[in-house]
Every structure is written in structure tokens, then in C-alpha cells.
Amino acid sequence: MRAVVFHGKEDLRVEETEEPAPGPGQVKLRNAYSGICGSDLHVYYAPAEAGLDMENPHPVTGATLPQILGHEFSGTVVELGEGVDSVAVGDRVAVWPIYFCGTCAACRKGAVNACRTIGFHGLTSHGGGMAEFTTVDASKVHVLPESVDLRLGALVEPMAVAWHAVERSGVQPGGSAVIAGAGPIGIGVWFALKGHGVENVLVSEPSPERRSIAAALGANVVDPTSEDLAARVAELTDGDGVDVAFDAAGVGPAVTSALSSLAPLGRLVIVALHERTTEIFPTQLVMTETEMAGALGYLQSDFDAVIAAMADGLYDTTGWIDEVGFDGVEATIHELRAGRGMKYLVSSEA
Known part of the structure; x- marks a missing residue:
């Protein structure tokens, strides 16, 4: 079968690989779509800094390079391993990867998404979504309802990242929020806030292209480089500040501006990965009793919530999703690194 295989830093190849067969408790999927994620860019350009051990087997999965990419993906069940009765051949699914x-402290608390030796199917495993087929444990697949197609199903994973961040914020229906960054995760946070009953939201984004996409979806947008963000927040909240803020940009100014936007007792959730350290003024937190929290990945319950919201028609992919084939993945990674484009799904049939 054909697959997109990562061999090392800036070394990505489309190759013929062995077609997998499901073991006990596993299912075999014919992959449909797989998203290109910011994590894929981190791995491609700086694998060691992204936490990918280039020499030793992964402590949980035992996987080593080369690695088939694709950790946010959908597919159709084509074969069942021994003992699998939770899904059926023909089921269309999204994969919790x-x-x-x-056994670590996070896992013992039920926060498996923060496992100290976490691995991902399509990053540190025996396969991934950027291949014609893959095998995964049946416990990892979430069946898609008829109203959710496979294209939307490939977005369950990144939208679950955003949903989990909103869950971490503790925001209540009728609350207010600022989102710093209108990339795919920022857009996902905007959708997730709507799903939580939060409509009073301001999206801060310096890119004209991304502002335009967010605005076309219905978001209230602001350019932090040319407009007064504080004044827009004051206008939105009658001078109180927002209940929650989200850093979906991964740059220092996004953090500091988001903190300044908070009302007393507000919470900032960091959902973006940062490549550089950021200075903050802790007294600012003390004087307003505000909080900062991190949000990593998702739980299985976040997948269920996103799929239910998709079935209810919450998500709109108009204007921000493009498709490429296996042969276009590496060029697309370069485009995304250069700040061009939004969200790309890799089609196994393109």
C-alpha cells in the first residue's frame, strides 16, 4: 500500500509499505482523510524539539522510525480482529489516537491525555492515517453517525483539542471570551464556545486571510496589530473584561494580550504549543485573582461531544478546508510553515 513515511528531519517520502492485518482486539481501516497538524510540522522540521526520539523505541508503543504520519483521521472498518464486537465492517469512524x-501520575488521575510518555497513532506508533490502510485497537474508534461524513470525521481530532480547551476553561453559558489566533484550533475554539452556549466572543488575529475566514463563519474579529484590542474587549463586556481567554496562537504577545483581556477571576487557557519562552508579570495574576491553565489533547469524552455537535450541525467547513493527495503533503507542510493556507486534509484517494 502507499503511505506517507517520515524518516527523519525534513525527510518525508511517499512509499510502498506492507498492508497491515488486524490483531486480536484490533480493526483494520481503509483510511479516508487525514489532517496535516501543527504537530506534523514540528516533527518534520525539529523532531527532537517536538519530543520525538530519533533512536530509541517509544516507551509505550515500542515504535521506531520510519513512521507513517497522520494522527487526525477517519476511515471505514474493512476487517475485524479476533474478539471485536463493538464495531462492524462498514462502520465509518474517527480514531482517538x-x-x-x-501508571504515571496523570494516568492514575484519569488524565491519560497528559500521560508522561504519551504516544499517538500516526506520530509514534505502528501506522497512521496517511496510508491506504491502518490497524488500531477497537477501543480507539468512534463510529460516525450518518449525518457526519468522513471528511468532517477527520476533523474530530483537532476539534476535540479545541473542545477540551473550552472544557478546561470552565466557561458557563452566556459567558464571554477572547480567542488569540484564528488558525484551525482557534476556529475550533470558536465553534466549541458556541457549543457551550457562549456567543459573546472576540477573535484576535493579525493575518488578513485568517480574519476573513473567521469573519465569514460569523466570528467577531479584531486585528491586534492595527486596532485597540483592549477597547474592543471593553466594548464587548461593558468594561468588565472577558470571563475566559484562549491562546491558540503560540506566541508571547498573544499570551500577554489575552491575560490583559481577562475580568477578575478569569482564566486563560494555553492550547497552542510555544517555541519560545514568554515573560509574564505574576503580580497581574495576583491583583485580579486570574488563572493560567494548559490544555493538552483530548479525552475520549471530548471525541463523543464533538461528534454529537457535528451531528447537530454546529461545524461549518466553508472556506477553511482544502485537500491534497499523498504526493502533495511535503509541499503543503512547506506552505503551512510559510504561513500560507489554513487546514489541509490528505485524501487517500487523491
Whole structure:
């Protein structure tokens, strides 16, 4: 079968690989779509800094390079391994791709998404979504309802990242929010806030292209480089500040501006990965009793919530989703790194 295989830093190849067969408790999927994620860019350009061990087997999965990419993906069940009765051949599914140790402090608290030796199918495993087929444990697949197609199903994973961030924020229906960054995760946070009953939202984004996409979806947008963000927040909240803020940009100014936007007792959730350290003024937190929290990945319950919201028609992919084939993945990674484009799904049939 054909697959997109990562061999090392800036070394990505489309190759013929062995077609997998499901073991006990596993299912075999014919992959449909797989998203290109910011994590894929981190792995491609700086694998060691992204936490990918280039020499030793992964402590949970035992996987080593080379690695088939694609950790946010959908597919159709084509074969069942021994003992599988939770899904059927022909089911269309999204895959919860996390591998966890089950014994570390995070896992013992039920936060397997923060496992200290976390792995992902399509990053540190025996396969991935950027291949014609893959095998995964049946416990990792979430069946899609008829109203959710496979294209939308490939977005369950990144939208679950955003949904989990909103869950971490503790925001209540009728609350207010600022989102710093209108990339795919920022857009996902905007959708997730709507799903939580939060409509009073301001999206801060310096890119004209991304502002335009967010605005076309119905978001209230602001350019932080040319407009007064504080004044827009004051206008939105009658001078109080927002209940929650989200850093979906991964740059220092996004953090500091988001903190300044908070009302007393507000919470900032960091959902973006940062490549550089950021200075903050802790007294700012003290004087307003505001909080900062991190949000990593998702739980299985976040997948269920996103799929239910998709079935209810919450998500709109108009204007921000493009498709490429296997042969276009590496060029698309370069485009995304250069700040061009929004969200790309890799089609196994393109």
C-alpha cells in the first residue's frame, strides 16, 4: 500500500509499505482523510524539539522510525480482529489516537491525555492515517453517525483539542471570551464556545486571510496589530473584561494580550504549543485573582461531544478546508510553515 513515511528531519517520502492485518482486539481501516497538524510540522522540521526520539523505541508503543504520519483521521472498518464486537465492517469512524502508560501520575488521575510518555497513532506508533490502510485497537474508534461524513470525521481530532480547551476553561453559558489566533484550533475554539452556549466572543488575529475566514463563519474579529484590542474587549463586556481567554496562537504577545483581556477571576487557557519562552508579570495574576491553565489533547469524552455537535450541525467547513493527495503533503507542510493556507486534509484517494 502507499503511505506517507517520515524518516527523519525534513525527510518525508511517499512509499510502498506492507498492508497491515488486524490483531486480536484490533480493526483494520481503509483510511479516508487525514489532517496535516501543527504537530506534523514540528516533527518534520525539529523532531527532537517536538519530543520525538530519533533512536530509541517509544516507551509505550515500542515504535521506531520510519513512521507513517497522520494522527487526525477517519476511515471505514474493512476487517475485524479476533474478539471485536463493538464495531462492524462498514462502520465509518474517527480514531482517538492516544497511547498511554496507565501508571504515571496523570494516568492514575484519569488524565491519560497528559500521560508522561504519551504516544499517538500516526506520530509514534505502528501506522497512521496517511496510508491506504491502518490497524488500531477497537477501543480507539468512534463510529460516525450518518449525518457526519468522513471528511468532517477527520476533523474530530483537532476539534476535540479545541473542545477540551473550552472544557478546561470552565466557561458557563452566556459567558464571554477572547480567542488569540484564528488558525484551525482557534476556529475550533470558536465553534466549541458556541457549543457551550457562549456567543459573546472576540477573535484576535493579525493575518488578513485568517480574519476573513473567521469573519465569514460569523466570528467577531479584531486585528491586534492595527486596532485597540483592549477597547474592543471593553466594548464587548461593558468594561468588565472577558470571563475566559484562549491562546491558540503560540506566541508571547498573544499570551500577554489575552491575560490583559481577562475580568477578575478569569482564566486563560494555553492550547497552542510555544517555541519560545514568554515573560509574564505574576503580580497581574495576583491583583485580579486570574488563572493560567494548559490544555493538552483530548479525552475520549471530548471525541463523543464533538461528534454529537457535528451531528447537530454546529461545524461549518466553508472556506477553511482544502485537500491534497499523498504526493502533495511535503509541499503543503512547506506552505503551512510559510504561513500560507489554513487546514489541509490528505485524501487517500487523491
